[in-house]
Structures are given as structure tokens and as C-alpha cells.
Amino acid sequence: MLTQPTLLLDKAKCLSNIERMAQKALKANVTFRPHFKTHQSAEVGSWFRAYGVDCITVSSVKMALYFANNGWTDITIAFPANILEWSTINELAAKINLNIVVESAETIHYLEKQLTNPVGTYIKTDTGYGRTGVAAEDYGTMQQLLKELKSCKNLIFIGFLCHAGHTYNTQSRDEILTIMESSRQQLLALKTFMSNDFPLIQLSYGDTPSCSVSDNFEGFDEIRPGNCVFYDDMQTRIGSCHQDDIAVALACPVVAKHPERLEVIVHGGAVHLSKDVMSINNQPHFGTVLPLMENKWLVNQPLGYVAKLSQEHGIIKMPQQAFDKVKIGDMLAVLPVHSCLTANLMKAYQSTDGSVISMMV
Amino acid sequence: MLTQPTLLLDKAKCLSNIERMAQKALKANVTFRPHFKTHQSAEVGSWFRAYGVDCITVSSVKMALYFANNGWTDITIAFPANILEWSTINELAAKINLNIVVESAETIHYLEKQLTNPVGTYIKTDTGYGRTGVAAEDYGTMQQLLKELKSCKNLIFIGFLCHAGHTYNTQSRDEILTIMESSRQQLLALKTFMSNDFPLIQLSYGDTPSCSVSDNFEGFDEIRPGNCVFYDDMQTRIGSCHQDDIAVALACPVVAKHPERLEVIVHGGAVHLSKDVMSINNQPHFGTVLPLMENKWLVNQPLGYVAKLSQEHGIIKMPQQAFDKVKIGDMLAVLPVHSCLTANLMKAYQSTDGSVISMMV
Numbered sequence: 001m002l003t004q005p006t007l008l009l010d011k012a013k014c015l016s017n018i019e020r021m022a023q024k025a026l027k028a029n030v031t032f033r034p035h036f037k038t039h040q041s042a043e044v045g046s047w048f049r050a051y052g053v054d055c056i057t058v059s060s061v062k063m064a065l066y067f068a069n070n071g072w073t074d075i076t077i078a079f080p081a082n083i084l085e086w087s088t089i090n091e092l093a094a095k096i097n098l099n100i101v102v103e104s105a106e107t108i109h110y111l112e113k114q115l116t117n118p119v120g121t122y123i124k125t126d127t128g129y130g131r132t133g134v135a136a137e138d139y140g141t142m143q144q145l146l147k148e149l150k151s152c153k154n155l156i157f158i159g160f161l162c163h164a165g166h167t168y169n170t171q172s173r174d175e176i177l178t179i180m181e182s183s184r185q186q187l188l189a190l191k192t193f194m195s196n197d198f199p200l201i202q203l204s205y206g207d208t209p210s211c212s213v214s215d216n217f218e219g220f221d222e223i224r225p226g227n228c229v230f231y232d233d234m235q236t237r238i239g240s241c242h243q244d245d246i247a248v249a250l251a252c253p254v255v256a257k258h259p260e261r262l263e264v265i266v267h268g269g270a271v272h273l274s275k276d277v278m279s280i281n282n283q284p285h286f287g288t289v290l291p292l293m294e295n296k297w298l299v300n301q302p303l304g305y306v307a308k309l310s311q312e313h314g315i316i317k318m319p320q321q322a323f324d325k326v327k328i329g330d331m332l333a334v335l336p337v338h339s340c341l342t343a344n345l346m347k348a349y350q351s352t353d354g355s356v357i358s359m360m361v
Numbered sequence: 362m363l364t365q366p367t368l369l370l371d372k373a374k375c376l377s378n379i380e381r382m383a384q385k386a387l388k389a390n391v392t393f394r395p396h397f398k399t400h401q402s403a404e405v406g407s408w409f410r411a412y413g414v415d416c417i418t419v420s421s422v423k424m425a426l427y428f429a430n431n432g433w434t435d436i437t438i439a440f441p442a443n444i445l446e447w448s449t450i451n452e453l454a455a456k457i458n459l460n461i462v463v464e465s466a467e468t469i470h471y472l473e474k475q476l477t478n479p480v481g482t483y484i485k486t487d488t489g490y491g492r493t494g495v496a497a498e499d500y501g502t503m504q505q506l507l508k509e510l511k512s513c514k515n516l517i518f519i520g521f522l523c524h525a526g527h528t529y530n531t532q533s534r535d536e537i538l539t540i541m542e543s544s545r546q547q548l549l550a551l552k553t554f555m556s557n558d559f560p561l562i563q564l565s566y567g568d569t570p571s572c573s574v575s576d577n578f579e580g581f582d583e584i585r586p587g588n589c590v591f592y593d594d595m596q597t598r599i600g601s602c603h604q605d606d607i608a609v610a611l612a613c614p615v616v617a618k619h620p621e622r623l624e625v626i627v628h629g630g631a632v633h634l635s636k637d638v639m640s641i642n643n644q645p646h647f648g649t650v651l652p653l654m655e656n657k658w659l660v661n662q663p664l665g666y667v668a669k670l671s672q673e674h675g676i677i678k679m680p681q682q683a684f685d686k687v688k689i690g691d692m693l694a695v696l697p698v699h700s701c702l703t704a705n706l707m708k709a710y711q712s713t714d715g716s717v718i719s720m721m722v
Contacts, residue, residue, distance in 0.1 A: 001445075002445075003443070003445035003446050004421075004422070004423065004443065004445070004446060037672060037673070059672060059673045060365075060628070060673055061365070062365065079616070079628065079673055079674070080616040080617045080626060081616070082364070082365065082614045082616050082628050083616075083689065083690045084362075084363075084364035084365070084614050084690055084692075085364050085365060085614075103617050104617060104618070104689060106688070106689045106690075107616075107617075107689055110689075110690065124617075130622075131626075131669075131671065131674060131676065132616075132617050132619070132626045132674065132676075133617075165671070253443045253445050253446075255440070255441040255442070255443050255444075255468075255493075256441045256464050256465060256468075256485075256493050256494075257465070258493070261491075265441060265492075265493045267421070267440065267443050270635065270637070270702055271702065271705045274631065274635070274636060275635060275636040275637050275638075275702070276631070276636050277636075308492075310492065310526070311398060311420060311701055311702065311705075312398070312420045312421055312440055313440070313492060313493065315492065315493075327467070328444065328465060328467045328468055328471075329444045329445055329467070329471065331445075340672055341631055341632065341636070341672065344632045344672075344706075345705075345706070347722075361708075361722070
């Protein structure tokens with residue numbers, strides 16, 4: 001019996017999400033290199049094997065170590081290489097096929113000097129997200145970095161890696177497809193420009209919204225969606241998935257009710273859900289609340305939404321009818337706004353078949 | 362040598378924060394029952410012993426178990442009692458002096474029926490924060506709950522417990538003191554109203570801003586500040602502490618620089634700092650960035666601030682002069698906006714003397 005905040009994982013939905021993306025990649029003839037930062041779990045990771053996945057993406061050296069220790073032998077760390085961790089990178093590169101991401105001459109010089117084992121190397125390329133990476137149009141910097149990489153013995157240039165994270169700021173499939181198309185054109189132009197000197201350049205493309213709404217991966221060599229393993233409230237809002245595809249929900253006990261303001265208090269706060277938030281009708285929204293039957297949540301029957309979070313409290317707003325049905329001691333399900341951050345906080349899943357699934361510590 | 366995101370803890374500052382609050386409570390003749398949800402660490406908890414602390418506050422049954430297993434024998438769970446966890450509450454109550462918080466007749470009935478061991482019981486009282494609890498002016502509900510409690514064998518009524526969390530929405534000492542005074546008056550009036558039937562009512566008062574800026578605890582029997590063990594960027598902003606009092610900082614490696622927009626990218630994201638945010642000059646602010654010398658951060662020499670966070674990336678904005686000094690591979694210190702959530706994510710501290718301090722898992 002569930003008695004405290006518990007992250008439920010519906011394995012059937014999760015497998016179906018994995019299968020859908022794997023099939024899509026297969027059909028489009030691109031490599032599916034899923035980002036494992038969402039689930040951070042050796043067991044969930046192992047489920048991808050049945051769908052032909054043998055290479056993965058992670059977001060830190062620590063996570064690369066964890067999955068390497070769990071049998072993965074082809075890993076890309078899709079985060080600007082941290083030169084202070086060169087020695088762990090070097091050790092890992094001796095054991096597995098390790099790829100890193102660079103975006104400055106300083107990093108290239110330093111790592112080339114320190115490393116004794118070859119690492120595949122991508123240039124982090126920014127197609128408009130504006131978080132980090134070299135702007136795709138900045139051919140001057142690109143040429144300079146490629147010149148540096150050409151003279152490297154241990155940094156083996158592979159191609160350009162892009163995460164079009166600005167798809168997360170959209171609210172429709174059309175907007176996502178526009179961003180994806182613009183990213184594709186920028187990356188292809190860059191590849192063409194460099195193709196005389198580097199005829200084998202590969203293009204690695206990321207982000208769950210793009211890969212979920214599009215089937216057209218022309219020009220790309222691999223795709224790296226991660227969140228699609230679980231999806232979440234935000235992805236539903238963007239249009240990447242249906243609510244029924246979401247594979248995780250936080251079970252929360254009801255501890256108090258406030259009829260005068262139609263608010264229900266659950267044990268389920270910022271240390272469970274994270275403070276990631278959406279704005280819906282100009283109101284903060286920390287997750288959609290659904291009924292929970294045993295350990296299955298009922299989709300498309302929203303009871304309300306999480307309007308506020310403190311460390312352990314979740315404050316849920318409900319219409320009168322839903323409010324009247326909920327009792328102290330009930331368990332409710334919350335679809336997280338951002339499943340990656342919720343999973344990272346919860347550190348374990350309870351599968352809807354009852355088993356506990358552990359994660360990286 | 363620091364190579365990856367690491368939560369540094371300055372023990373000297375921490376001890377001085379504990380001592381200041383303990384002295385204040387002693388002088389005011391109120392019990393200091395610190396909230397341990399901020400540090401969640403048996404070792405940090407043990408430091409309070411030297412200042413005469415022998416009773417504590419926690420925010421979940423799980424945390425009560427952890428500290429009970431680490432030698433604490435007088436614990437208040439300052440969160441509306443979760444009736445589904447009655448059996449653990451009952452086991453704990455057999456071993457230690459356990460206090461719980463209730464705010465509904467349903468919870469009182471259920472627990473009285475299930476428990477076989479006595480637990481101290483507070484009524485959660487809302488003096489205007491509006492999160493949860495019975496409104497201090499709602500004498501009708503209060504009388505009803507007290508009547509229920511009077512007939513209980515195992516729920517032993519102690520008094521009213523209040524967390525005036527609306528002090529967090531202030532920006533000056535005067536605003537904090539106004540809220541504190543209003544809370545005090547409401548609680549004293551309530552106590553007076555009930556004193557014929559319950560002559561021994563105790564008043565337990567919380568929140569770090571109030572307890573930090575005021576020395577006047579007249580009328581209260583105990584205070585429960587928690588965050589004051591570390592403080593953070595938000596408490597500095599509110600006026601509860603000086604920047605120099607903050608006892609934790611996240612050390613983050615610089616992985617990329619963007620001169621055209623004066624942004625520095627560090628490894629230090631939402632999974633390290635949490636997404637808790639302040640608004641400064643109408644811009645989101647996720648932490649103040651300071652220089653780090655070995656493992657000591659230099660206060661009052663801000664380099665910039667964290668303007669954006671994704672899962673692993675921190676995006677820091679800096680003025681030109683600071684930007685020019687920072688190099689890829691440097692470690693920078695970030696004062697967290699909310700140290701409770703940062704500590705909860707990091708799951709361990711590195712003391713500035715080099716030792717590693719573990720936390721509840």
C-alpha cells in the first residue's frame with residue numbers, strides 16, 4: 001500500500017514510448033542514441049536493448065561512469081567537456097567508445113595535452129536556442145575549431161551536435177517543426193561548407209519535442225531525445241505527446257483540505273516534484289492532478305492542478321465537485337511538469353507491477 | 362581538488378549561526394527547537410548539542426525516523442500528520458517523545474483510533490500565510506478540534522503551532538516584524554480565549570526571517586527556525602542575514618564562455634541548485650556568483666548571478682570586467698537562492714576543512 005510520496009512508473013507506457021521512437025529512427029535510417037539523463041536508471045536503460053539501442057547519451061561524466069559500469073560501451077556526454085574531469089574522461093575512454101562535446105579552443109588544447117586515449121569529439125552547435133555552443137552561422141569560429149581538431153591525436157572530430165531546446169518554448173507542433181527545419185538547414189549548410197576538408201561530418205540532433213512531432217530526420221545521422229522515455233505535463237502542453245503517454249506520476253497522500261478556498265494539501269512538494277513550473281492562464285502550474293486507483297492513475301479525468309509548492313507541501317486547486325470527492329488519507333497522482341527533475345529528486349521508481357526500480361545515487 | 366559541482370559547507374559560519382540563535386532563545390527564555398529539514402544531516406545536527414539543543418523539528422515521518430536513529434529523542438513533525446503513516450508514527454512514539462501536528466477532526470479521529478502510544482499534538486495554526494492550518498481567528502473550528510482532543514487518550518494536546526511563512530514575501534525587517542507581531546497577537550488572543558479550559562497551552566513559532574530579525578519572543582514557548590543554520594541568497598535579500606553569514610555555496614566548474622552576450626556556462630544546474638528563484642530588477646535570479654579560492658568563497662565581491670538553469674547547465678551573467686577574468690576550468694561559487702532545496706539535491710557536503718559530511722538518503 002502506498003503511504004508516502006512515491007514515483008510510480010507505468011512500464012507498459014514506458015516501453016511503448018521507447019518502441020515508438022526506436023521504430024521511427026529505424027524507419028528514417030538514423031541512429032537512436034537516447035538521452036539517459038531523464039531516467040538515470042540502469043534497469044530502465046536496459047529496457048532499450050530490446051529495441052536495438054546500443055549507444056546512449058548522458059549529461060555528466062558521473063552519469064557516463066554509472067552507465068559504463070552497467071554495461072554500456074558507447075556513450076556521448078552531451079555537455080560542454082569539463083576539463084577538470086580530464087582524468088576520468090581519459091580512464092573511461094580507455095574502456096568504452098566515449099564521445100565528448102567541445103566548443104572552445106581552450107578546451108581542445110587542454111584535453112589534447114592531457115588525454116592519452118582517443119575520444120570522439122563533436123562541436124556543440126547552437127541553432128538558435130542560445131544556451132551554449134558555437135552559433136551554427138559562425139563559420140569563422142567553426143573553421144578555427146576544426147583546424148585545431150585536425151591537428152589533434154586524441155580528439156577525433158565526428159561532427160556537429162545540436163540541442164534545439166527552444167522547442168520547449170513553443171505551444172504547437174507547427175512552431176516545433178519550424179524550429180526543427182531551421183536547425184536542419186543551418187546544420188546542413190555548415191556541413192556543406194566544411195565538406196571539402198571533412199567529408200565524413202556527422203550531424204547529431206536532440207530534443208524530445210522535435211523528435212516526437214516529426215518523422216523527417218533527413219540529413220541527420222542520429223537523434224538523441226531523452227524525455228520521451230517518460231514524457232510529462234510540459235510535453236503534453238507543447239504537443240509532443242498525449243497525457244496517456246506519460247509514464248510516471250507522483251503518488252501523494254492528502255493531509256489537509258481547505259473548503260473556503262477549494263485547496264487540498266498533499267505531502268508532495270519541491271523535494272519531490274521540483275520547482276519547475278509552467279504558466280497556464282497566467283497562473284503557476286506545478287503539475288496536473290489525477291485520481292489514483294491502487295497504483296494506476298486515471299488519465300483525462302483531471303481533479304485539479306498543483307498551484308503552489310513548498311519544501312514538502314503541495315497545494316492543489318480543485319473545482320468544487322472534485323474537492324468534495326477527495327478525502328484526507330486519499331492518494332492522488334500528480335503528473336510532473338518536468339519528469340527528468342522529478343525522477344532526479346525521487347531517486348527510485350515503483351513500477352506499477354509493484355517492484356522497486358533503483359537509480360544512480 | 363574540486364573538479365565537479367560540490368556543496369561546500371563553512372563549518373565556522375554554520376556554528377556561529379547556530380550559536381547566535383541558541384543564545385537568542387536562551388536570553389528570551391524560549392526553547393530552541395531547530396528545524397532540521399534544511400541540513401538533513403546527522404553530523405550537522407550533532408553540532409547543535411554543544412549549544413544546549415536537545416529537541417528538534419522535522420518535516421516528514423521519514424526524517425523523524427532518520428534523526429531518531431541518530432540519537433534524537435524529542436522530535437516534532439511540523440507537517441500536517443499523514444494518517445496513512447500512522448503505524449510508523451506509533452512505532453516512533455513508543456521510543457521517543459514524538460509530537461505531531463493536526464488540523465482536522467478526521468485526522469484526530471483516525472489517529473486516536475489507531476495509535477496505542479501517546480503523541481504530543483499541536484493544532485497547526487495559520488496567522489495569515491494561507492498555506493495550511495486552521496485560521497487563528499476561526500475560534501469555532503479551534504473549539505471543535507480542542508473538544509475532540511480533550512476526549513483523546515493518545516493524542517495529548519500541547520498547543521498551537523504556527524509557521525508565519527509570509528515573512529518570505531517581504532523585503533525589509535519592518536515588514537517581517539509587522540507579520541511577527543500580528544502572528545503573536547493572534548496566537549495570544551487564541552490562547553487567552555481557550556485558557557479556561559486549557560490553562561497550559563503552549564505556543565510554538567517558526568520561520569527563519571522572524572527569528573533572525575527579532576529578539577522579542579514574548580508569549581512564545583518555543584521557536585523553530587531551520588534555514589538559519591545555513592541561510593542563503595533569499596534570506597540575505599529579505600534581510601534575515603548578511604551575505605557573510607551564508608554557510609553553504611555550490612562550487613561549479615566553468616565549461617564555456619560567450620563573450621558576445623557576457624555569459625559564462627558552469628556545470629551546476631537545476632539538479633544541483635534547484636529551480637527556486639528570486640526576481641531581482643524583474644529578472645529571474647538563481648544565485649549570486651562569487652570568486653572561489655581553493656575551497657573558500659569571497660563574500661561581497663560578486664562576479665555576477667545565475668540567470669538561467671537547465672538540468673545540468675547554469676548560465677551566469679557577468680559584467681565585462683568580471684567576465685574577462687574568468688577562465689574555462691575555473692571553479693566559481695554560487696550562493697544558493699534556497700539552501701534547503703540545494704542541500705536536499707546535493708545529498709552531501711564538503712566541509713571547508715576537506716571532510717565529507719553525509720545526509721539522509
